[in-house]
Amino acid sequence: MNTTQTEALISLVAVLGLFVLMVAPAVIGILRDRRIEKQIRRARAVPVTEPPDPRASSRPAHGTAPRHPARAA
Numbered sequence: 001m002n003t004t005q006t007e008a009l010i011s012l013v014a015v016l017g018l019f020v021l022m023v024a025p026a027v028i029g030i031l032r033d034r035r036i037e038k039q040i041r042r043a044r045a046v047p048v049t050e051p052p053d054p055r056a057s058s059r060p061a062h063g064t065a066p067r068h069p070a071r072a073a
Contacts (some may be wrong), residue, residue: 001009
């Protein structure tokens with residue numbers, strides 16, 4: 001392998017490396033979008049039930065001690 005072929009090989013590897021660096025974010029974005037779309041389709045397939053009671057989520061769990069604010073001394 002002479003100098004010209006070595007330089008060509010180095011250039012080829014450099015160009016391929018730059019190509020991968022430029023294309024990788026786009027491929028990752030496409031894969032992420034497909035995963036999110038699959039999750040959306042799966043969520044739409046689940047039947048909708050009654051919405052949760054917003055007051056129930058603000059109440060403490062049954063059997064827990066009530067919280068009192070600290071008193072100033």
